[in-house]
Amino acid sequence: MPYTVKNFENLKPKESRYEFADDKQPGLRLVVQPTGARTWIVRYRQDGKQHKLTLGSFESVSLGDARDAARKARGKVASGSNPAAEKMVERARVRTEAAATKKASEDDFEKRWMEYKADYLENLKSDLTPNYIEDVTRAFEKIAVPEFKGKLLGALKQNDVRKLLARVSRDRGPHAANKLYAFLNHFFGHFEKKRDEDDNAILTNSPMRGLDKPGREVKRKRVLTDDEIRWLWKACEEDHKRTFEAVRDRKRLVLKSSFGAFLQLTLLNATRRDEFRCAVDAEIERRTGLFTIPAKRTKNKREHSIPLAALSLKILAGVPRVEGKAGFIFSTTGKTAMSGLRKAKERITAAMLRMAREEAKKRGDNPDKVSIPAWRIHDLRRTARTGFSRLRISGEIAERCINHVSNQADTEEVYNQHRYLEEKKEAFAAWANLVQSIVSGKIANVVPIRGAA
Numbered sequence: 001m002p003y004t005v006k007n008f009e010n011l012k013p014k015e016s017r018y019e020f021a022d023d024k025q026p027g028l029r030l031v032v033q034p035t036g037a038r039t040w041i042v043r044y045r046q047d048g049k050q051h052k053l054t055l056g057s058f059e060s061v062s063l064g065d066a067r068d069a070a071r072k073a074r075g076k077v078a079s080g081s082n083p084a085a086e087k088m089v090e091r092a093r094v095r096t097e098a099a100a101t102k103k104a105s106e107d108d109f110e111k112r113w114m115e116y117k118a119d120y121l122e123n124l125k126s127d128l129t130p131n132y133i134e135d136v137t138r139a140f141e142k143i144a145v146p147e148f149k150g151k152l153l154g155a156l157k158q159n160d161v162r163k164l165l166a167r168v169s170r171d172r173g174p175h176a177a178n179k180l181y182a183f184l185n186h187f188f189g190h191f192e193k194k195r196d197e198d199d200n201a202i203l204t205n206s207p208m209r210g211l212d213k214p215g216r217e218v219k220r221k222r223v224l225t226d227d228e229i230r231w232l233w234k235a236c237e238e239d240h241k242r243t244f245e246a247v248r249d250r251k252r253l254v255l256k257s258s259f260g261a262f263l264q265l266t267l268l269n270a271t272r273r274d275e276f277r278c279a280v281d282a283e284i285e286r287r288t289g290l291f292t293i294p295a296k297r298t299k300n301k302r303e304h305s306i307p308l309a310a311l312s313l314k315i316l317a318g319v320p321r322v323e324g325k326a327g328f329i330f331s332t333t334g335k336t337a338m339s340g341l342r343k344a345k346e347r348i349t350a351a352m353l354r355m356a357r358e359e360a361k362k363r364g365d366n367p368d369k370v371s372i373p374a375w376r377i378h379d380l381r382r383t384a385r386t387g388f389s390r391l392r393i394s395g396e397i398a399e400r401c402i403n404h405v406s407n408q409a410d411t412e413e414v415y416n417q418h419r420y421l422e423e424k425k426e427a428f429a430a431w432a433n434l435v436q437s438i439v440s441g442k443i444a445n446v447v448p449i450r451g452a453a
Helices: 005-009 063-078 083-106 109-119 130-148 158-172 174-193 226-242 259-269 273-277 310-317 341-363 377-390 395-401 410-415 421-440
Strands: 018-021 028-032 038-046 049-057 247-249 252-254 290-293 304-307
Touching: 028 063, 038 063, 049 063, 049 083, 063 083, 109 130, 109 174, 130 158, 130 174, 158 174, 226 259, 226 341, 226 421, 259 273, 259 310, 259 341, 259 377, 259 421, 304 421, 310 421, 377 395, 377 421, 395 421
Parallel strands: none
Antiparallel strands: 018 028, 028 038, 038 049, 247 252, 290 304
């Protein structure tokens, strides 16, 4: 009578490994280790050599299944196959596929972006301005990651990147496309240099190699007209009022950030986009009204002091605040600076156009023919600089008001430590007065002030 499961269960470990042969299925054996571990194997001869095929542990493979597997294995041997060798090949295939799946998972574009953030961006915060970090993060999370999500880094082709850059250039302009080009170029280059655990390059062929910048940037000359300044200001006032409208979201009070106040301050002080957007309490001396932008937040890496005019201080005092450790003046969370500028600007532009068409209708003109040329936040800075010239403020003072001192001679930078605060204070006050006159529809006489040419 053939052995039963009990016969195999009763086998006890010995001092050394031994094999117990099944009496029903030739070649089937149970290997018993000194530790008590038991494994089913099939032994057979082929081409004059002894071979062993492992079936699995005694606990995972039943006696019946072991006998069936042994019978099939011997059938393969009879037909000229080698089941042990076939199993080794299959194991290698499974391992290769698993490794490829793991590599593919790790090579996902979105995961590589997170890796790049940890490797590079997070280690540069002490060396670069926060504006740069925010620009790179915004470009990837708003544009690149949504475009390449689910794709492998190594599978991206030059044409994939070219199409993305062309679309960004068309929708956002060549400057935005060129910035994204630079960010992607560094990103892909990072992974060309980085090695994996086997010391192989993570990326062997960057899709940026040989790819030209998407387009030539044309220097902008756009400044707002007096009518546009007036419409902008009134649209900003409307927007600012909305910041006090509390909305309920899951029983939590949420305040909208005052984009209107931000634009007004940008126009009045000829600042770059992020100089007021990322401003914190510590940078503004409330007693004297001096706004000092630290070198790490300016484009030319030079500290810039702006004596805020009375109108600027009044606007600042009315900005609704969400307190936080960072001390951001424009923030909805208290943790990060105000975001959502593109949509907010579209809202302001729509309000400006509405006002322009209402005025056209009152004049008896066709409001449908009224349009407002495209403008950018940086155009407000150019408008203010043009306003300084309009006020006949000397070029030297006007340039210092907008922190254009990068090309000073070394001797000037070293020996001339005068901060021109009084001259700048008069210039910003004069510009604020002119803006108020424009908004009210009563342009004041433009007269020279101290420092005028």
